[in-house]
Amino acid sequence: MTAEPSHDRILIIDFGSQVTQLIARRVREAGVYCEIVPFNAAPDVFPGYGAKGVILSGGPASVAEMGTPRAPQAVFDSGVPVLGICYGQMTMAEQLGGVVEAGHHREFGRADLSVVAPSLLFTGVWEDGSRNQVWMSHGDRITQMPPGFRIVGVSENAPFAAIADETRHYYGLMFHPEVVHTPQGGKVLSNFVRNICGCAGDWSMAAYREEAIARIRAQVGDGKVICGLSGGVDSSVAAVLIHEAIGEQLTCVFVDHGLMRKDEAHEVVNLFRGHYNIPLVHVDAADMFLSALQDVEDPEAKRKAIGRLFIDVFEEEARKIGGAGFLAQGTLYPDVIESVSFSGGPSVTIKSHHNVGGLPERMNMKLVEPLRELFKDEVRALGKELGLPDAFVGRHPFPGPGLAIRCPGAVTKEKLDILRQADAIYLDEIRKAGLYDVIWQAFAVLLPVRTVGVMGDGRTYDFVLALRAVTSVDGMTADFYPFDMNFLGRAATRIINEVRGVNRVVYDVTSKPPGTIEWE
Numbered sequence: 143m144t145a146e147p148s149h150d151r152i153l154i155i156d157f158g159s160q161v162t163q164l165i166a167r168r169v170r171e172a173g174v175y176c177e178i179v180p181f182n183a184a185p186d187v188f189p190g191y192g193a194k195g196v197i198l199s200g201g202p203a204s205v206a207e208m209g210t211p212r213a214p215q216a217v218f219d220s221g222v223p224v225l226g227i228c229y230g231q232m233t234m235a236e237q238l239g240g241v242v243e244a245g246h247h248r249e250f251g252r253a254d255l256s257v258v259a260p261s262l263l264f265t266g267v268w269e270d271g272s273r274n275q276v277w278m279s280h281g282d283r284i285t286q287m288p289p290g291f292r293i294v295g296v297s298e299n300a301p302f303a304a305i306a307d308e309t310r311h312y313y314g315l316m317f318h319p320e321v322v323h324t325p326q327g328g329k330v331l332s333n334f335v336r337n338i339c340g341c342a343g344d345w346s347m348a349a350y351r352e353e354a355i356a357r358i359r360a361q362v363g364d365g366k367v368i369c370g371l372s373g374g375v376d377s378s379v380a381a382v383l384i385h386e387a388i389g390e391q392l393t394c395v396f397v398d399h400g401l402m403r404k405d406e407a408h409e410v411v412n413l414f415r416g417h418y419n420i421p422l423v424h425v426d427a428a429d430m431f432l433s434a435l436q437d438v439e440d441p442e443a444k445r446k447a448i449g450r451l452f453i454d455v456f457e458e459e460a461r462k463i464g465g466a467g468f469l470a471q472g473t474l475y476p477d478v479i480e481s482v483s484f485s486g487g488p489s490v491t492i493k494s495h496h497n498v499g500g501l502p503e504r505m506n507m508k509l510v511e512p513l514r515e516l517f518k519d520e521v522r523a524l525g526k527e528l529g530l531p532d533a534f535v536g537r538h539p540f541p542g543p544g545l546a547i548r549c550p551g552a553v554t555k556e557k558l559d560i561l562r563q564a565d566a567i568y569l570d571e572i573r574k575a576g577l578y579d580v581i582w583q584a585f586a587v588l589l590p591v592r593t594v595g596v597m598g599d600g601r602t603y604d605f606v607l608a609l610r611a612v613t614s615v616d617g618m619t620a621d622f623y624p625f626d627m628n629f630l631g632r633a634a635t636r637i638i639n640e641v642r643g644v645n646r647v648v649y650d651v652t653s654k655p656p657g658t659i660e661w662e
């Protein structure tokens with residue numbers, strides 16, 4: 143947990159819901175700092191955390207079953223306001239003397255909430271007597287409220303859809319206020335953190351910048367820092383922020399691992415050197431990465447191998463400048479959440495982001511990660527605050543393992559060359575159509591599948607290329623971009639005509655979840 147002591151803070155206890163991160167986002171949108179802690183770490187974290195309120199997330203387990211997770215008793219003993227959402231509501235009800243039954247009354251998706259009594263939680267949002275759209279995803283339900291609570295809202299299948307004990311400031315919601323399908327849900331969460339918990343709502347990027355600089359100085363002292371710079375938004379913002387904090391103690395290192403897109407290495411280095419007076423070392427490590435990846439097919443093995451090599455390169459560069467005690471990276475909150483699985487914790491590891499779960503166990507340098515608590519859109523806002531040019535702030539994300547995770551199966555130089563050309567054409571068409579800034583991320587994937595085609599009256603037997611484009615706010619959830627068919631036809635024709643080795647193009651229409659954005 144990172145200290146953010148000069149602002150009010152909310153602690154979110156995670157029971158493993160797929161949408162816990164969205165609770166954090168909504169709370170921050172209300173100008174309030176918050177962090178997520180897994181339920182099994184909560185008993186240690188809560189007592190010293192200084193939370194002005196606690197939110198209990200949803201989760202896949204059933205409160206009606208023995209041995210399922212509970213909130214720390216200390217939370218209820220502390221007197222801070224508590225909001226339970228779905229599983230969080232049910233465990234709160236059970237822990238405070240109510241009864242929960244396992245599910246015959248499943249509600250998944252859109253539901254109507256009838257407000258049947260006034261509550262501070264709904265003030266200025268939903269009037270007493272109104273019916274409102276909410277989103278539910280549960281099978282269990284409360285059948286008996288704990289003492290001191292009353293019903294505030296009901297739905298067709300949940301007689302206790304919203305309950306409150308206004309005296310003790312305990313609130314429980316069966317529905318999920320954090321998802322966009324509960325259109326007024328953000329305001330409900332804002333009511334909780336601002337009006338009920340009494341948080342000031344003064345958490346902003348300008349404040350974050352000042353505090354982050356102070357923290358970097360305190361951590362680093364007069365030590366030297368190597369910063370992994372990819373040219374992406376995150377590391378560019380991290381580098382500029384760290385430079386503001388410690389000036390010449392910083393050296394940036396750009397690793398060309400041979401898995402970059404077309405012309406990317408030179409563009410990044412020139413752009414950065416053109417704008418900043420920060421020392422930047424350009425390392426050509428393509429042979430080293432490609433030979434290490436030669437026979438690696440498993441996605442996690444690829445990620446781990448790349449993570450390890452990155453560190454080898456950083457350590458080597460540190461030696462060249464006479465040693466550096468610290469390694470800085472543009473790690474974001476979603477990288478941390480998606481990579482880390484606490485043992486016995488609620489959520490599973492989806493993929494090891496090279497800069498977190500993919501790091502080797504033994505590290506000589508200490509990590510400096512000033513963006514570790516931020517979501518992508520917050521980093522972009524911080525970048526604007528720091529005056530970064532749009533060429534950095536508006537860039538689509540590009541994963542550290544690069545094209546290796548866009549080449550399912552073994553990675554070869556030939557495949558990378560094909561992918562590079564096709565990807566460049568696809569992005570060129572996107573820019574020409576004026577869609578680059580509308581789309582959150584777009585890229586091509588070279589599939590390890592060959593199909594038969596006919597070109598110039600001859601038979602071809604070449605690779606299939608998949609195109610991907612998504613819209614998103616923070617990369618945690620995403621929708622596929624609904625291209626016009628003419629656009630897709632145009633891009634496919636150009637790729638097949640101009641790139642040798644591809645004779646078929648397909649478009650990926652999977653959202654996240656259930657897909658992820660990258661294919662590996």
Ligand SMILES: Nc1ncnc2c1ncn2[C@@H]1O[C@H](COP(=O)(O)OP(=O)(O)OP(=O)(O)O)[C@@H](O)[C@H]1O
Pocket residue numbers: 369370371372373374375376377378395396397398399470471472473477497537538539540541542543
């Ligand atoms: N080629 C590279 N050279 C040096 N460091 C890198 C490279 N690729 C990734 N990194 C390090 O790993 C971190 C995480 O990579 P990631 O792709 O998430 O962030 P980014 O590249 O800075 O931003 P974006 O997500 O917008 O691409 C980076 O912030 C950077 O510190």
Ligand SMILES: O=c1[nH]c(=O)c2[nH+]cn([C@@H]3O[C@H](COP(=O)(O)O)[C@@H](O)[C@H]3O)c2[nH]1
Pocket residue numbers: 445480493494495496497539540541542543583617618654657658659660661662
């Ligand atoms: O720096 C990174 N190192 C990684 O190992 C990594 N894996 C995925 N990504 C990027 O994260 C976002 C979410 O991707 P997924 O839906 O595929 O998990 C998308 O923007 C991905 O491009 C990575 N970035």
Ligand SMILES: NC(=O)CC[C@H](N)C(=O)O
Pocket residue numbers: 159199200201202203204205227228229230245279280281282283
């Ligand atoms: N979304 C949730 O928190 C679900 C809670 C519990 N697993 C149920 O099905 O009722």
Ligand SMILES: [Mg+2]
Pocket residue numbers: 372374375539540541542
């Ligand atoms: Mg990147």
